[in-house]
Amino acid sequence: MMAAEAERLSDRDAEVVSDWGPTELSIVLPCLNERETVGECVRKACGVLRSAGIDGEVIVADNGSSDGSPEIADAAGARVVNVSGKGYGSALMGGIEEARGTYVVMADADDSYDFSHIPRFLEQLRMGSDLVMGNRFRGGIQDGAMPFLHRYVGNPGLTAVGRLFFRSPAKDFHCGLRAFRKDSFWRMNIRSTGMEFASEMVVKASLLGMRVCEVPTTLSPDRRTRAPHLRTWRDGWRHLRFLLMYSPRWLFLNPGVFLIVLGILGCIRLLPGPWMIHGVAFDVHTLLYAFASIVLGFQLVAFAVFTKIFAISEGLLPQDPRLNKLLRYITLETGLLVGGLLVFAGIGGSIVALSGWALRNFGELSPDHMLRIVMPSVFSLTLGVQIICSSFFLSILGLRRH
DSSP states (O other): OOHHHHHHHHHHHHHHHHHHOOEEEEEEEEESSOTTTHHHHHHHHHHHHHHHTOOEEEEEEESSOSSSHHHHHHHHTOEEEEOOSOSHHHHHHHHHHHOOEEEEEEOOSSSOBOGGGHHHHHHHHHTTOSEEEEEHHHHOBOTTSSOHHIIIIIHHHHHHHHHHHHOOOOSOTTOSOEEEEHHHHHHHOOOOOSTTHHHHHHHHHHHTTOOEEEEEOOBOOOOOSSOOSOOHHHHHHHHHHHHHHTOHIIIIIHHHHHHHHHHHHHHHHHSSSOEEETTEEEOHHHHHHHHHHHHHHHHHHHHHHHHHHHHHHTTSSOOOHHHHHHTTTSOHHHHHHHHHHHHHHHHHHHHHHHHHHHHTTTOOOOHHHHHHHHHHHHHHHHHHHHHHHHHHHHHHHHHHHO
């Protein structure tokens, strides 16, 4: 987040405190047509604040309910905030925007979470944590509270991907009951307005090096009679897509490096001549795929760098000191030099091939021999032009970065 924006947010928070007095905890409940459960959730949340002696408030962020949910929440003791932007993330951001507390707890308004666990979240925040995640797998999931695919495939699978990609300590990425410092939330600069909001919060906290911890909590069957807003396959794919998009390293860089190494090894072995393995001959046809592997790998690596720089420039990812150090050496001039040398090598190889053909009066040639000259030449021309074009594009991206 830019300095001016951060200063604006700090000033706004200061105004809220001066108008209403300091509040330690805000409990934010997103709501869209939850008349059956929102009143009970508000009463339970208010009861926890009173019984635990916590100076706090309950906010219901209504996202356009048409069933009387806002009126029910207001009567139960909540402060209702109307959020026009559609989506789970939009509703939560609208509620957090209006929160007066130093700390914020967010929870679903379907009465599936145990609000009596809120003090254990607050305790971790008081001890210095930036983000406190609930872990339903440690606390207990009641029968019928989570569909089979969500419990044994979706949640564990997406959590494993998130932990691998971002080295996050969270073992339940999608728990709807979590708490965080409000100032830490603004540092995350979350952009997602849909269900990906939950994943982005954990990802950003991990990438920014924030202190993340977990506390056990439970999940009970929700008491709604209507169908849930969550769609298994659609929202599962959206979460996976988000994790991939936020990790150019795993989506582009690692596969690209693998293809480059594989292609180089293939070229080294096959350029001198065929390779026989248990009676199977690998020759120029395999060599062609080896060269293609290097070209594709370079494209993926270049796209990983482009994506990372763009994401950093747009505030989607934090600064990466290693990338900044690398970009001191990967300049337009370096790219033009390397690309130019490859282009000249490709032209030279093409001239050699053409000369050899001329010596045979442009007649028939030995494919195996000639292709081992032509393919490296074409490869050098192709890769050289790609490096030159990529260097120019990298320089264009760098204009904003600088």
